[in-house]
Amino acid sequence: MTVEFWIVQTFNGLSYGALLFLLASGLSLIFGVMRIVNLAHGSYFLLGGYIALSVIWRTSTFPLALLAGAVAIALVGIGMERLFLRRLAGQTLGQVLMTVGFALIFQDLALLIWGGDPYSLPLPSWLQGVVTAGALRFPKYRIFIMAVAVVIGALLWLALDRTRVGAMIRAAVDDAEMAQGVGIRVPTVSLGVFALGALLAALGGGIGGGFLGVYPGLDFEILPYAFVVIIVGGLGSLPGAMVGSLLVGLLDNFGKALFPELAYFTLFAPMALILALRPTGLFGRT
Amino acid sequence: MKDRRGIVIGLVAVIAAAGVAPLLSAYPLTLLTQAAIVAVLAMSLDVLLGYTGLPSLGHAAYFGVAAYAVGILATDYQRGFLVCLVAGLVLATLTAAVFGLLAIRATGTYFLMITLALGMVVWGLAFRWVSMTKGDNGIAGVPRPELGLPWSMGAPLPFFYVVLVAALVAWALLGLLVRSPFGLTLQGIRESDSRMRALGYNVWLHKYLAFVLSGAFAGFAGVFWAYYNGFVSPVDVQLVTSVETLLMVALGGPGTLAGPALGAALIVFLKNFVSVYTKRWLLILGAVYIGVILFAPRGVPGAFRRNR
Numbered sequence: 001m002t003v004e005f006w007i008v009q010t011f012n013g014l015s016y017g018a019l020l021f022l023l024a025s026g027l028s029l030i031f032g033v034m035r036i037v038n039l040a041h042g043s044y045f046l047l048g049g050y051i052a053l054s055v056i057w058r059t060s061t062f063p064l065a066l067l068a069g070a071v072a073i074a075l076v077g078i079g080m081e082r083l084f085l086r087r088l089a090g091q092t093l094g095q096v097l098m099t100v101g102f103a104l105i106f107q108d109l110a111l112l113i114w115g116g117d118p119y120s121l122p123l124p125s126w127l128q129g130v131v132t133a134g135a136l137r138f139p140k141y142r143i144f145i146m147a148v149a150v151v152i153g154a155l156l157w158l159a160l161d162r163t164r165v166g167a168m169i170r171a172a173v174d175d176a177e178m179a180q181g182v183g184i185r186v187p188t189v190s191l192g193v194f195a196l197g198a199l200l201a202a203l204g205g206g207i208g209g210g211f212l213g214v215y216p217g218l219d220f221e222i223l224p225y226a227f228v229v230i231i232v233g234g235l236g237s238l239p240g241a242m243v244g245s246l247l248v249g250l251l252d253n254f255g256k257a258l259f260p261e262l263a264y265f266t267l268f269a270p271m272a273l274i275l276a277l278r279p280t281g282l283f284g285r286t
Numbered sequence: 287m288k289d290r291r292g293i294v295i296g297l298v299a300v301i302a303a304a305g306v307a308p309l310l311s312a313y314p315l316t317l318l319t320q321a322a323i324v325a326v327l328a329m330s331l332d333v334l335l336g337y338t339g340l341p342s343l344g345h346a347a348y349f350g351v352a353a354y355a356v357g358i359l360a361t362d363y364q365r366g367f368l369v370c371l372v373a374g375l376v377l378a379t380l381t382a383a384v385f386g387l388l389a390i391r392a393t394g395t396y397f398l399m400i401t402l403a404l405g406m407v408v409w410g411l412a413f414r415w416v417s418m419t420k421g422d423n424g425i426a427g428v429p430r431p432e433l434g435l436p437w438s439m440g441a442p443l444p445f446f447y448v449v450l451v452a453a454l455v456a457w458a459l460l461g462l463l464v465r466s467p468f469g470l471t472l473q474g475i476r477e478s479d480s481r482m483r484a485l486g487y488n489v490w491l492h493k494y495l496a497f498v499l500s501g502a503f504a505g506f507a508g509v510f511w512a513y514y515n516g517f518v519s520p521v522d523v524q525l526v527t528s529v530e531t532l533l534m535v536a537l538g539g540p541g542t543l544a545g546p547a548l549g550a551a552l553i554v555f556l557k558n559f560v561s562v563y564t565k566r567w568l569l570i571l572g573a574v575y576i577g578v579i580l581f582a583p584r585g586v587p588g589a590f591r592r593n594r
Contacts, residue, residue, distance in 0.1 A: 037398050039529070084576070092395065093341050094579045097536055100529045101575025108568035220525050224406035227399045235396070261417065264410020271403060272388055279391045 007136060009257050010250065015142035017249020018149030019211075022204030023222060024229035025156060025241040026197025032173035032236020033186075033193045036085060037092060039099040041201055042223030043106035044073045048202025049214035050114050053121055062124040066206040070199045077198025081191050107219060116216050121209030141210055148207060152200065153242055160238055169193060173236045225252070228267050232274050234284025243282055293461075296544030299551070300454060307446055315442045321554040322446075322453040323510045325547035328534040329460050330503030335532070336540030337464050338496045339476035343398050344405025345531050347385070348378040348501035350523030351408060352508030357425035357518035358418070367431035371509050378505020379498060381408070386497035390490060393479075405528050412520040424519025428512050439513075449510055453547075456506055460543055463499065472496050473541075537578055 027041050052069035056062060080102060088094040127144050130137040160166035171179040172189050180186045205214070212218065225248060233244025247270060255266025274281060303318050310318070327349055334340045352374030359365040359373055385404045392400050412419045419425065430439035437444035463469050471492050474482045483489050512518050521527070530553065538549025556574065561567040 031395065035395055037395055039525075084580075088579065092398065093335070093532065093536055093540075096341065096343065096398065096529065097533055097575050098579045100526075100533075101572040101579070104526070104568045104572030104575065108566055108572065111568075112566070223525070224403050228403050231396070231399055231403060261415045262411070264407055264414060267403070267410075268407045271400075275388045275391060275400065279396070 004136060005257075008138075009253055011138055011142065013250035013253030014246060015145050015211075015249070016253055017246040018146045019204055019208050020225055020229055020249050021149045021153060021242060021245035022200050022207065024226040024233075024245055025153070025238060026200035027226050028230050028233065028236055028238070028241045029169070029173075029193050030197040031230060033169060033176070034085075034089070034190050035092075036194075037095050037099065038085075038197075039096060039223065040080070040102040040106065041197070041226060042219035042221070043103045044077065044198045044201035045205035045208065045222050046110060046214065046219040047076070047106055048073050048205030049121065049209035049218070050110055050205075051202070052206035052209055053114070053119055053214055056122060060122075062127070065121070066203060069206040070203040073202030073205075074195045074199035078191060078195045081194040085194075086187070086190075103219060107216065111216055114214075118213050118215035119209070120213045121206065123210050127210070145207055145211070148203075149245075152203075153238075156238055165189075165192075225267075228271055230281070231271055232281055234281030237281070237283035240281055240283030292542040292544035296457070296547060299544075299548065300450065304447070304450060307443060312442050315446055317555060317558055319442070319446045319449050319514055320558075321551035322449045323507050323514055324531075324534070324554055325550040326453050326456045326507035326510075327504055327531055328538070328546035328550035329457060329543050330500050330507065331531050332535050332540055332543060332546045333460060333464065333472075333496055333500040333503070335535050336542065336546070337469060337476060338472045338493060340493065340497070341398055341532065342389075342401040342497075342500075343525070343528055343532070344385070344401035344403075344408075345500075345504055346523045346525075346527035347405040347408040348382050348504035349508035349511065349527070350412065350518075351381045352378040352505035353512040353515075353518045353522050354412065354419060354425070356509050356512035357428050360428050360431075360512070361425055367433055370431070370512075374509035374512075375502060375505050378508060379502040382498045382501020382504075386494050386501070390494050390497055402525065402528075405523070405525065409520055409523045409525070412523050419520075422520060424517055424521075426517050428516045428518065430516075431513055445514070449514065452506070452510055456503055457543060457547070460503060464543065468492070468495070533575060533578065537582070 023041070023045055027038065030036055030038060030041075048069040050069075051072050052065040055068040056065035059065070084098055084102075085095065088098060123141055127141045130139050131143065132138075158166075160169060168179070168184045168189050171182070171184055172186050172193075176186050179189075208214075208222075212222075229241060229244035229248050231244075232247055233240025233242070248267065251266050251270055255262065255264075259266065278284070303322075307315060307318065327345070331342060331345045334342050334345075355374040355377045356370040359370045365373075385401070389397055389400045389404065413421060415421075430445060433439060433448065435444070435448075439445045439448065464472070471482065471487055474485075474487070475489055475492055479489055482492075508522075511522065531550075534549040534553050535546040536549070537552060538545030538547065540546070557567065557571065560570050564570070
């Protein structure tokens with residue numbers, strides 16, 4: 001265990017956490033506003049990756065690919081929320097089964113369209129290679145992921161904390177009924193938040209495609225990570241999603257590096273600890 | 287009254303299955319066996335979902351832990367039925383006892399997320415702890431048990447009858463459980479957590495015991511699953527298995543035992559039937575999930591319409 005090991009693994013963990021933040025921040029907001037358990041959120045991540053892949057094959061334009069995936073999935077999210085999920089408000093079991101139904105359909109459609117082979121999103125030349133600092137080498141792409149997460153995180157924070165729409169969302173998170181009572185259109189806010197969540201997940205999937213790859217099964221593999229982030233960070237809280245993502249990213253990475261066979265298990269420990277000490281998560285309120 | 291109708295329908299189904307079994311060829315007989323095992327799993331989940339009002343999303347964990355225990359003990363160590371059964375039950379119960387400590391603290395959406403994450407921990411172990419579980423390849427060649435009966439369990443018909451008897455025993459025990467004062471207290475908690483607390487019941491303990499017992503019965507199903515399938519793999523503990531069990535309960539109607547059991551049989555037959563005709567069965571299964579919620583919401587009774 002050299003110093004280099006710790007630095008490199010910390011760097012890797014932080015970049016994975018940055019990716020998780022893109023996935024989990026939207027899910028957390030959706031939970032906060034709508035109390036919806038969306039098991040198709042991992043599918044948004046996967047489909048975002050696949051669509052980005054198809055676009056990059058045709059156009060070779062990396063930013064366009066990410067954008068196309070994100071926007072397409074945001075539209076899918078809008079459709080799901082308006083046509084199916086809205087009528088299930090308050091029915092937890094119904095939401096779970098409905099969103100799993102969608103997740104299965106998305107999984108099979110993805111298999112039908114893109115086949116069962118794993119792919120990696122081809123990166124533009126400006127994101128390839130490494131940055132060297134002494135003996136240490138940091139892949140540029142992972143630095144890019146962190147930069148994107150920081151920018152998105154800052155934008156989300158500014159939007160939530162400093163704008164009128166943000167205040168509406170916060171009001172809806174705190175108490176949807178009261179928010180509705182004071183004239184906030186909670187259904188519209190919900191729709192917007194749901195679309196934003198889907199967009200961020202798909203963006204995460206596109207970006208993740210350059211480092212996790214895109215493959216069948218990724219949807220259900222990544223989903224629990226998002227859930228653990230929210231459990232650790234607290235429901236509906238943006239700072240919670242930030243801290244939770246970094247914590248989970250780091251722990252997962254060190255777990256994989258130190259105990260490869262028990263990798264998933266290393267997520268269990270922090271979750272157990274948080275639940276024992278603060279059942280509503282680090283930043284959650286009861 | 288609803289209870290009695292369920293028991294009658296369930297018994298008729300069991301007697302019919304037992305009666306026609308000798309006339310069936312191997313494939314439909316396998317499906318019946320599968321249905322009987324999965325019915326136990328669905329009933330065990332219903333103790334939590336239907337009677338206590340706790341929607342667990344990680345129920346495949348206990349099922350899978352027991353199945354893995356049997357798989358490993360029966361192949362690597364060549365242990366007999368009794369050892370495997372006890373080991374499977376104990377491990378499933380212990381897993382539920384540990385997970386319950388964490389999950390019972392939470393309610394509603396949190397409970398769902400936590401049980402999902404805990405279930406995925408077991409999946410992760412099954413997938414990555416290759417030296418123990420053989421990872422993605424799974425444990426193949428689990429032999430049928432020798433029970434000291436004059437019939438070989440290798441043949442489908444005797445094995446089916448053994449599974450059917452086991453399922454009946456589980457049904458009877460669960461029936462006693464939910465009708466006992468303990469079971470009635472659980473239903474009281476489902477209706478109003480705070481009122482039961484005000485009446486002096488230890489709500490946490492009741493929920494916790496329900497959680498552990500439910501896990502134990504899921505483990506019971508898992509033991510027979512390993513023997514039935516002859517193969518244990520991460521598929522048995524994955525999220526989709528947990529959710530499928532939820533679908534069975536929702537379809538049959540939570541809060542009865544016979545309902546989820548019949549829901550389980552229905553899903554088993556549907557799955558196998560559809561996958562014979564098309565490779566796109568996931569697509570169809572997904573549509574079934576959505577269809578059940580849209581068009582048969584009465585399978586999902588009022589107790590779960592409100593999420594608090």
